[in-house]
Amino acid sequence: MLNALEVCTTVIVGVMVGVEFCVAFFVNPILNGLPGDNGLRGRTHGARLLGAVMPFWYVGSLALAAIWTIAGWHHDGVGLVIVAAALLVLSVVMSILLLVPINNRVKTWTADGLPADWKQQMNRWDRFHYVRVAVITAAFALLVTALA
Numbered sequence: 833m834l835n836a837l838e839v840c841t842t843v844i845v846g847v848m849v850g851v852e853f854c855v856a857f858f859v860n861p862i863l864n865g866l867p868g869d870n871g872l873r874g875r876t877h878g879a880r881l882l883g884a885v886m887p888f889w890y891v892g893s894l895a896l897a898a899i900w901t902i903a904g905w906h907h908d909g910v911g912l913v914i915v916a917a918a919l920l921v922l923s924v925v926m927s928i929l930l931l932v933p934i935n936n937r938v939k940t941w942t943a944d945g946l947p948a949d950w951k952q953q954m955n956r957w958d959r960f961h962y963v964r965v966a967v968i969t970a971a972f973a974l975l976v977t978a979l980a
Contacts (some may be wrong), residue, residue: 833903834900834903834904834907837896837899837900837903838900838904838975838978838979839979840896841893841896841897841899841900841975842972842975842976842979844889844892844893844896845893845896845897845916845920845968845971845972845975846972846975846976848886848889848890848893848968849965849968849969849972851882852961852964852965852968853965853969855878855882855961856958856961856962856965859874859878860875860958860961863875864954869943869946869950872941872943872946872950873943875938875954876938876939876940876941876942879935879938879939880939883932883935883936883939886927887927890920890923890924890927891924893920894917894920894921894924897913897916897917897920897971897975898917900913900917901913901914901917909977909978909979910978912974912975912977912978913974913975913978915971915974916970916971916972916974916975916978917971919967919968919970919971919974920968920971922967923964923967923968923971926960926963926964926967927964930960931957931960931961931964934953934956934957934960935957937953938953938954938957
């Protein structure tokens, strides 16, 4: 049973890292490269769609890592899982304090009602997101190492 939990947790966190990596390094740069504010529609739709899904994914990943920590307390690699869980906590805190407030504004924007600093807000979100991607990538690497 512990093996199934370990694999499930690692896969779920790994797919989350893949999605967030793709957003950071492919989707948003593509949208940013569109002329004028044409990428805004994609970003606002993404803010609504991913903003609805990602909280469950982040908290679910954290919960799975916590369960793995408890269930595998006396097994090798539990220290790595604890550090990974701490990094997942950090990613949730970063999301709530830094990214979600910007995301909540972005998802309400329309081409007719943009704030004057919309590009600066997008750039700020991107910078925070790069850090979050690094944090969850490190958590994933630790989970893979603990699994091995």
